[in-house]
Amino acid sequence: MASVAPPEKTGRKRTGTSRQRQSMHEGFLTHRNMFWAKLSAALALALTLLYIFVPLPGTHFGASWLGYTLGTVGALLILWLTMLGMRKRAITPGRWSLKAWTSAHVYLGLLVTVVGTLHSGFEFAWNVHTLAWALMLLVVGSGIFGIYAYATLPRALSANRYDEEGAITEKQMIEALRSLDRQIHDAAQPLDVQAATLVGQSLEQDPFGGTLWNRVTGAYPDCATHTAIAELRSLRASRQRSKDDLLGRIEAQLARKEALLERLRQHLKLKSWLQAWLYIHVPVTFALIAALSAHIVSVFFYW
């Protein structure tokens, strides 16, 4: 991915000013030349080698010194990773960067799977210990989906907002839709009952209505505007052509509305995908912490 600007050159020192400004930038995945990715990869490799080559006695791997170390490190890492939610919301002064936190969160989060799995010693069963491990995988899995969403969807979101003038905001889309509705309503006044009903259906349908499924797929098979256009078209074909083609004009306006609806729906779809994964990632994290606590307590209890 070519970033907008070359990566930060050596931090230029500015005299007289009290803060440094960075005019070059890079995204969270490539932050600091992928420092956290490299660190995580190195740690994963080192831990795996340790696991393979360090001779350890006993059957319960978790009770060995390496097992304890991995367990402690893993538990602390999970707690630290959870703190991203706090860091994001606590806007305290200081030289922190949420991007750096996100970068570390992503790569250390991936590392947790290695730490947790090694800590298990590959002993799985139907118990709370394996539950904690499974929840951990679920959290990391949803997180990986999140990375995918963050890395790919913003471009589509941005492209969808474009128009000749620069870009249209969500608010402007809704306003434009309202004003189109008004225009269609005014234009449709002379229509006969049959046609007016069709147009009315389009006007009455809430553009934000529909199910969660509609929202995430962006497909609205029951779209009244779409139906109205199709029906009006056949109605118009069956009627005699008049000089003042009112039906034609309304059809054109409805088509504009449909295009705008399409855009708004695409916008909402992308936005929901950017957020949807968090509805798994976050609650499961709390379940994981609960299971983890149970795991720790029970391990000490049965020892």
Next chain:
Amino acid sequence: MSEVFKVVIIGSGPAGISAASRAAQLGLSHVLLEKADHLSDTIFKYQKGKHVMATPSQLVLRSDQEFDAGKREDILDKWNARTATLGVNVKYNAEVKAIKGTGEAIAGSVQKIVTRARDGSTTINELQRHAPPYAITLTNGETVLAQNVVLAIGTQGNPNLMRCPGGDLPHVTYQLDDPYAVIDQHIIVVGTGDAGIENARGLVEDPAQGNTVTILNRNPRSTNVRESFSTAKEPNAKALIEDDAAGRLTIRYEAETSAVEPGWVTLSTRDGEERIRCDRIIARIGSAPPRAFVEGCGIEFASADRLAFPTLSPQFESTAPGIFVIGALAGYPLIKHCMNQGYDVVEFINGNKDLKPADEPLLEAKFAGLPGQRSVNDWLEFLRANVAILEGMTTLQLREFMLDSQARAYAAGDVIFEKNDPGSSLFAIASGGVNVRLDPKDAAKVVAIPAGSIFGEVGLISGRKRGATVVAAHDTVCIEISRNAALKLQSQVPSARRAIERISTERQILQMFGSGLTPADIAEVVDGSKIMQVRAGEAIIKEGDDDRDIYVIRVGSMIVEKEVGGKPVFLSYLPAGSYVGEMAVIDGGLRTATVRAAIKSEVIRIDGKAFRRVLAAKPALLDSARKQMEVRRATNAFIETKKDTFSGVVDLYSEQAKFLVSQGLGEATDVLLIDERLCVGCDNCEKACADSHDGLSRLDREAGKSFAHLHVPTSCRHCEHPHCMADCPPNAIQRGPDGEVTINDTCIGCGNCQRNCPYGVIRMDKVPPKKPSLLSWLLFGAGPGPGEPSYKWSKKNTKYTGDPVVDEALDRKKAIKCDMCSGIEGGPSCVRACPTGAAIRVSPDEFLTVARLENEGA
């Protein structure tokens, strides 16, 4: 004959009332003559409830009367009460017709009164001045005798009158006391100065009043507000245009009244005459010093200019001995000045010749830290004698000027400012001398600036950061002149303006090719140079032309474009301080690129031939110039080669650069951009902004324009010459040490800055109440959570006390804008709080470079 008063004060405005109060307090025999039946007619006639301002805020008030910023009614009440307690001898309904000396003729003191007729011919009347006591004749025939006269009549009592037929009808008025008391009328306001606009807008403020208001503007309609409303403050004019667009009132351009009759008025417009309904006319067409009357008293004016002021001694004594002129008529329209002058002048008349002006302690404090133990007057004289640009100032002007400036002493070797420090002030060297460092690494490479000269003018003119480090060469005393004071100085003293322009031109030319030139070498070039204004988008150099001038960008910025494959390609961005056009001068040939202004700019045009002669005399210089040109040539060549292989990328880069310039980057110093390939729309930047600043976000992420995945949100650009600063009554908008433009707590919420900002980044809002802590929200759901609380929540949670003063303060709206998180460690929260790195802050000269293209293409 009746009593001869020690002092007679004419006019009971702020100046007169203060003078009379002093006289009463000192027990002098006095009388205060007022032509109306109440005190202070000008302020009395202000619109009801008008907020009267007390500027300049740093000036100490010295008067027996109180005065502070507040409502017109409160101020008048205080003055009336105080005047009564002091026992001031006021004579109402006493309009003065003439003042004449009754003593013997003063030898050699003859006043020449020049009257200019409409046809341009002049007649000169000579008037022999007579010594006091003066006989003051009133319009009712009475005569008052006085040893001394204080003339404090202002200029407002003398409004310009309507001259068309019917202009003397009773419904033609020259004031409006209470716009809210006027209902269901057809009103015509004549004149689009501030007073006229204020009246017209007041009349339609409440639609329930049902007034139909038309305001007449003699000027034609223009997209440039300053052109069509030349006498009004810009925010006022803009507000009027908004009202017109909203249909609240009507502006008639190129319209004048040609006849008035009861109930109707005839307008002469561009399209002929038109008769419209009119129940009332309010004419606000200015006022002028009543010159004929003043001259008839033996008082000489400084020039024949219609707006000239009388010639006065430092004690305000006019050319007629014993007649003193103070207040607006003396050229001081601010209330505080007037009141101080009233006090001082009566003290002087009472024999107190050693009285120091009220600003003396302030000036003493300014000079206190300096070596030499001089008195304030000695210092002022010293400055005037030693600093070239201050030569033309009067003592009064100099005192006022010093109030806005700082005197500073530096020991030899002290750093005065460093390269890249922000700063728009000008320095004048009173004694000693300074060195400008040419090479940041080598302290020995310097250019000396001697005493009497100035430095820092680049920051003043361009608004950019300091271009070089300046160090005191000897023990040095400097005057640091704030940008506002420097602008005022340049408008007051034309010689200062010329001096500053010449020095800045000379320095900019000297800087062009590094050292090796002396001022003597380039004297011819400087003499032949010209300062030019360039409109945004206008080209100063066109590709393919065969001209030979060099341009130095003084104010604003330029973009360089080259036609490649039929399309203009953006080559580079030139901030103020750069020069352009030297290639054609050195190598000859046609212009290789087009240079146009990104925003309204100012350039110095240098004659290429004269410059060529300078270079011809210095071969070494020519070489170094050639070397510098190589860089530009390489850029051109680079673009050409890229064009073949990455034409799409070059187009995109070029279009994007133009887009950014159109979004105000051309005048920005620091702007927030969002890379839309990374932005997930979480709005954490907005939330962080709100949480760092009393719960109000100064940024609207989604609003604003985008191009090629680069989004410019609605957020402050921290312009070089901020539009918001231009008209801030309490001067609450300042530039901070990091270049940030901030609004401080003295904001009065007038909204001028919001109207002046072309990027819509200032909002007017009240500060919401404090939210519960983040932890209590996370754990117990208390409060509205991170980010800006909803209007409903903050309304519900504002703790009103029931005390109207406190509640009003709680609800008061203030101007809110980005302050670049000044004073917050770690810098702008929007950037720190972005989870993906989409939000960046950039400055245009770092961002709009071809380096981006290289990276993009590679």
